[in-house]
Structure formats: structure tokens, C-alpha cells
Amino acid sequence: MTTDPIRWAWAAGLLLAWLGLIALMVLQKRRARRPLQTPTADGWTVVFASQTGFAEELAVMTAETLRQAGKVANLISISDVDLNALKQARHLLWIVSTTGEGDAPDSAARFVRQAMAAPAGLEGVSYGLLSLGDRSYRQYCGFGRALDSWLRRSGAEVLFDPVEVDNGDPGAIRHWQHQIGLLTGGTTEPDWAPAALDRWTLIERRLLNPASPGGQAWHLAFQPVDGTPDWQAGDIAEIGVPVAAGQDQTTLATREYSVASLPSDGRIELLVRLMMRPDGTPGLASGWLTQQAAIGDEVALRVRTNRGFHGPPADVPLILIGNGTGLAGLRAHLKTRALSPNRAETWLLFGERTSAHDAFYDDELTAWRTSGILSRLDRAYSRDPGDGRYVQHLVAEQAAEIAAWVERGAFILVCGSLEGMALGVNAALEAALARERLMELTETGRYRRDVY
Numbered sequence: 001m002t003t004d005p006i007r008w009a010w011a012a013g014l015l016l017a018w019l020g021l022i023a024l025m026v027l028q029k030r031r032a033r034r035p036l037q038t039p040t041a042d043g044w045t046v047v048f049a050s051q052t053g054f055a056e057e058l059a060v061m062t063a064e065t066l067r068q069a070g071k072v073a074n075l076i077s078i079s080d081v082d083l084n085a086l087k088q089a090r091h092l093l094w095i096v097s098t099t100g101e102g103d104a105p106d107s108a109a110r111f112v113r114q115a116m117a118a119p120a121g122l123e124g125v126s127y128g129l130l131s132l133g134d135r136s137y138r139q140y141c142g143f144g145r146a147l148d149s150w151l152r153r154s155g156a157e158v159l160f161d162p163v164e165v166d167n168g169d170p171g172a173i174r175h176w177q178h179q180i181g182l183l184t185g186g187t188t189e190p191d192w193a194p195a196a197l198d199r200w201t202l203i204e205r206r207l208l209n210p211a212s213p214g215g216q217a218w219h220l221a222f223q224p225v226d227g228t229p230d231w232q233a234g235d236i237a238e239i240g241v242p243v244a245a246g247q248d249q250t251t252l253a254t255r256e257y258s259v260a261s262l263p264s265d266g267r268i269e270l271l272v273r274l275m276m277r278p279d280g281t282p283g284l285a286s287g288w289l290t291q292q293a294a295i296g297d298e299v300a301l302r303v304r305t306n307r308g309f310h311g312p313p314a315d316v317p318l319i320l321i322g323n324g325t326g327l328a329g330l331r332a333h334l335k336t337r338a339l340s341p342n343r344a345e346t347w348l349l350f351g352e353r354t355s356a357h358d359a360f361y362d363d364e365l366t367a368w369r370t371s372g373i374l375s376r377l378d379r380a381y382s383r384d385p386g387d388g389r390y391v392q393h394l395v396a397e398q399a400a401e402i403a404a405w406v407e408r409g410a411f412i413l414v415c416g417s418l419e420g421m422a423l424g425v426n427a428a429l430e431a432a433l434a435r436e437r438l439m440e441l442t443e444t445g446r447y448r449r450d451v452y
């Protein structure tokens with residue numbers, strides 16, 4: 001038996017998380033029996049469409065998480081949703097499964113027939129979507145995808161990209177919990193599906209932007225203790241961050257970061273922004289990673305597949321767009337292209353604050369541009385006198401050229417902040433390519449995002 005206190009702490013933490021999960025589920029089962037309400041104009045409406053009960057269970061936990069964060073959250077079955085009330089709802093969270101051969105659950109039959117027959121006027125409504133499915137079926141997440149398409153065509157605004165859960169994948173469920181946490185201002189409640197984390201060692205930490213007018217951005221590197229797992233560009237590192245859980249006890253809360261390196265590097269590299277809370281204290285994970293953890297410390301980490309942000313084959317043209325720490329995920333894609341002799345043209349559009357302090361990985365990007373791995377490199381610096389542009393302005397300026405790349409079959413990958421960048425980039429791409437065309441690229445997997 002191990003005497004290693006860190007392992008014991010992890011084991012105790014995991015056990016606590018499980019107990020918490022069970023308690024939460026018992027509590028929620030009780031609450032689920034409350035009568036269903038119709039959507040409300042304020043607060044959140046959690047709609048579920050479930051055949052065998054899993055989507056409903058996750059909907060109950062989602063509503064409970066929102067309530068614990070002080071939000072008003074209504075839970076409603078899709079069978080009880082009235083389209084007019086839906087139009088009044090401000091924020092919708094959908095949790096739906098697919099059954100049969102790509103079909104909607106039975107409880108959604110009326111909604112599909114009546115509401116989804118044509119686009120509805122859902123302008124002003126924002127939504128998030130969790131789709132349950134199983135990749136062994138031909139129409140993976142068929143209903144979730146049909147619902148997403150209908151919501152977009154109805155003018156609803158997506159809060160974050162749909163999360164798809166393959167056969168109950170715990171990593172995807174934690175990703176959904178993470179997104180809900182971002183909406184509610186961060187939750188430290190135990191993971192619904194605790195991760196089995198691996199042991200890694202923090203081996204390097206470097207501030208990338210000394211004297212920047214923006215928040216500190218740190219380059220971190222971790223080496224595996226028990227052998228390097230496999231992953232791909234676009235995948236996510238989940239990090240177990242110690243949180244105090246009462247007297248002398250710590251548990252782990254997982255946080256997600258885009259991986260900036262490849263297995264062939266033998267290490268996980270991350271680009272982490274130190275987040276500050278309104279009261280001036282550092283964010284839980286970013287504070288711990290950039291200020292508390294010491295070089296040589298063991299860190300609980302695991303790589304999670306993130307299919308929604310994997311790249312195209314190397315011989316397909318690729319446009320990478322991002323800002324700030326979003327360069328992490330884009331860098332892994334660039335590293336992949338660098339290793340592929342048959343690569344097609346590759347273009348990076350990147351935005352940060354100042355050229356003097358925030359040109360992250362400048363040597364590397366410049367070298368890739370010189371060697372032709374990058375066919376084009378365009379950077380915008382919002383605080384540079386004489387520039388003042390954001391990355392979405394680059395997209396707007398290059399609209400015709402981007403449209404030409406897309407005609408040649410290019411994929412577009414976007415990584416970085418949702419509000420500060422991705423919405424603006426989305427609007428600029430819509431203007432460049434036309435709304436219908438961008439939707440078609442989304443639906444065929446040629447426009448992919450990892451935004452937060």
C-alpha cells in the first residue's frame with residue numbers, strides 16, 4: 001500500500017467527490033418531482049428530451065448547479081414546451097438525446113412536428129446545447145444536431161458550441177459542467193463525473209508578456225511521470241486543482257486548458273492567463289498554476305479528446321483565427337502542419353494587445369512563416385498606436401481572400417475568448433461568406449471553434 005501523502009489526498013478527494021455526487025443526485029431526484037414550470041423571461045430554462053432518462057438526470061443536475069449559483073432555473077420536459085413561451089425565454093439550456101436511427105426521443109415528437117417544422121423567431125434568445133448520443137450509430141447525435149440547426153436558423157444566439165457526449169463520455173460531461181460553471185461565474189462543486197487523472201510534473205513556467213497592459217500570460221510545461229499518452233491538436237488538458245474542502249481537507253476541481261503541444265514534444269504545454277476576480281484575488285486554477293505550484297511539483301492532469309476542434313487532413317487548406325491564450329490550441333495545429341510534408345496552405349490570423357509585449361511565440365511563428373509552414377501570418381495589436389485593430393478586423397479586411405480559401409476547401413478553426421473575439425469573428429465571417437454558407441460550413445465540420 002502506498003504511503004505517499006499526495007496519493008492519499010487524491011484518493012480522499014475522489015472519494016469525497018463521489019459522495020458529493022451521490023448526495024447531489026439523491027437531492028436532485030427529489031427536486032425533479034416538483035411540478036414542471038413554463039419558461040420564464042428572467043433566469044434560465046433547462047429543457048430536456050430524454051428516452052431512457054440520462055438526459056433528464058443531467059438536466060436536473062444542470063438546473064441544480066444554476067440554482068446553487070443563485071440563478072433562477074426552471075426545468076422542463078420538451079413535451080411541455082410551448083413555442084410562444086420559448087420566445088419569451090432569455091437563456092435556454094437544452095439537454096437532448098437521440099434514439100432509434102437518428103430520431104428524437106418520443107417526448108419530443110410534438111415539438112419536432114409543430115415547432116421545428118419551420119424556423120421560429122428566436123432572436124434575442126441565447127442557448128447552450130448538450131447532445132447525448134453514441135458514435136456507433138450512423139446518425140450520431142442526430143436529434144441534437146437537427147435541434148441546433150433549427151435554433152440557429154431561428155435566430156437564436158449560441159452561448160458556447162454544442163457539447164456532444166459519445167456513449168456517456170465523462171470528459172464531455174465535465175466539459176458541459178465547465179461551461180455551466182463559466183456561465184454562473186465558476187463553480188467549485190465536485191465534478192459530476194470525476195476524472196481519473198494522471199501524474200505529471202511541472203517542469204517549466206515562463207511569463208510570456210512582461211510589462212503587458214493585459215493580464216499575465218504564462219507558458220507552462222509538464223512532463224508525464226508514467227509515460228506519454230496519445231493526443232491530437234485540438235485536445236484539452238484537464239487539470240486537478242486542489243481546493244480546500246473543510247478542515248484540513250483538499251479535494252480536486254478540474255479545469256480545462258487547450259493543449260499547445262503534441263505527443264512528439266514529450267510534454268504538455270499550456271498558455272495560461274492569470275485571471276483576477278473582481279475582489280483582486282487570483283482565479284482558482286490560473287492562480288494556483290501560475291503562482292502557487294512550484295517547478296518539480298506533481299500535478300494531476302489528463303488529456304481529453306476534443307473532436308470538435310480536431311483539424312482537417314494536412315492536404316486541406318487551413319485558416320486559424322484566434323486571440324490571446326487561444327494561440328495555444330492553434331499552435332498545436334501549426335505544430336501538426338509543421339510535421340506534415342504534404343501540407344496545404346496554412347494561414348494564421350491572431351490578435352493581442354501590443355506588438356512590443358504580447359507577440360506570443362513570436363520567434364516560432366516568424367520561423368514558420370519564413371520556412372513556408374505558414375503561408376500567411378497576419379497579426380492585429382489593439383493597443384498599438386497606428387494599429388488598434390482586433391482580429392475580427394483582420395477577418396473583415398481579408399474577407400475576399402478568406403472566401404477564396406474557403407472555395408478551395410479550407411477549414412476554419414477559431415480559438416480564444418468567446419465574447420471578446422469569437423462573436424466578432426463569427427459576424428465578420430458571416431459578412432465575408434454569407435450566413436447560409438457559414439452555417440453549412442458549421443454543419444459539415446469545416447468551421448470549428450474552441451472558445452471560452
Ligand SMILES: Cc1cc2nc3c(=O)[nH]c(=O)nc-3n(C[C@H](O)[C@H](O)[C@H](O)COP(=O)(O)O)c2cc1C
Nearest residue numbers: 050051052053054055097098100102133134137141
Ligand atoms: C434504441 C436506441 C437507439 C439509439 N440511436 C442513436 C442514434 O441514432 N444516434 C445516436 O447518436 N445515439 C443513439 N442512441 C444513444 C443514445 O442517444 C444515448 O444512449 C443517450 O445517452 C440516451 O440518453 P437518454 O437516456 O436521455 O435517452 C440510441 C440509444 C438507444 C437505446
